[in-house]
Amino acid sequence: MSDDGELWRRAREGEPECFGVLFDRHAEAVRGFCARRSGSLDAADDLVSIVFLEAWRRRGDVELVDGNALPWLYGIARRTLQNRWRTALRHRRALDRLPPPAPSPDHADEVAHRLDDERELAHLREALQRLRPADRDVLVLCVWQGLTYAEAAVALGVPVGTVRSRLARARARLGAETLLTQQLETP
Numbered sequence: 001m002s003d004d005g006e007l008w009r010r011a012r013e014g015e016p017e018c019f020g021v022l023f024d025r026h027a028e029a030v031r032g033f034c035a036r037r038s039g040s041l042d043a044a045d046d047l048v049s050i051v052f053l054e055a056w057r058r059r060g061d062v063e064l065v066d067g068n069a070l071p072w073l074y075g076i077a078r079r080t081l082q083n084r085w086r087t088a089l090r091h092r093r094a095l096d097r098l099p100p101p102a103p104s105p106d107h108a109d110e111v112a113h114r115l116d117d118e119r120e121l122a123h124l125r126e127a128l129q130r131l132r133p134a135d136r137d138v139l140v141l142c143v144w145q146g147l148t149y150a151e152a153a154v155a156l157g158v159p160v161g162t163v164r165s166r167l168a169r170a171r172a173r174l175g176a177e178t179l180l181t182q183q184l185e186t187p
Contacts (some may be wrong), residue, residue, distance in 0.1 A: 004069040008062045022056050023052055026070050030077050047084070121123040121140045124125070127174055138163055 001012075004022060011019040022096045030051050035044035054076050056064075060138075128136050134156075141152040142163070149167075153160045 003067040005064050005067045008059060008064070008069060011056075012059050017123055019056060022055075022069060027052065029070060030073050031076055034073055034081065037078075038084075043084075046075065047080055052081050054080065095163040131170050131173060135166045135173070139170040144166055 002018075002021075004025070007018040007022050011022070025149050027048055031044050031048045034047040034051070038044055051073060055073060057074075062069055067073045128139070131139065137156060138152060141147045141155055142149065147155065149160050149163045156163065159171045159185065
């Protein structure tokens with residue numbers, strides 16, 4: 001069996017299967033080194049691929065120690081790990097610079113608001129039921145639908161003066177209803 005130097009020479013000269021022999025010879029040792037340094041077997045598998053890809057790319061620069069390429073491969077693995085850590089650190093720092101996410105509304109607050117709205121609507125319905133239907137129609141059209149007196153008069157088929165008097169009467173009857181008076185606006 002050839003030593004690493006002979007295999008590297010042959011790989012550089014165009015025999016890629018020699019590089020495959022080097023991979024088979026040293027991949028497990030490089031994987032163990034990467035696993036111990038990264039603390040992850042999954043990361044070690046990825047790192048071994050990167051190390052040997054870089055070794056192939058730099059196959060003309062190999063430095064053998066007593067005919068052994070493993071120390072040189074460990075050096076590539078160490079630099080690969082450093083690059084990975086630097087990348088992860090830059091990524092974490094970039095994430096730290098992002099503004100914090102907006103707090104999501106509390107579901108309990110939404111439920112409480114809905115219950116308040118339902119109570120308010122029930123109170124509003126009661127107050128509207130105490131009005132005559134003609135006064136209620138004017139109130140709804142002018143206040144909540146935003147029609148002018150003239151537009152409401154057309155919608156109801158009555159004179160503008162009738163719309164004014166019905167709206168005044170509806171407001172007078174609801175004057176004690178603080179909930180409605182806060183919500184009602186003059187059109």
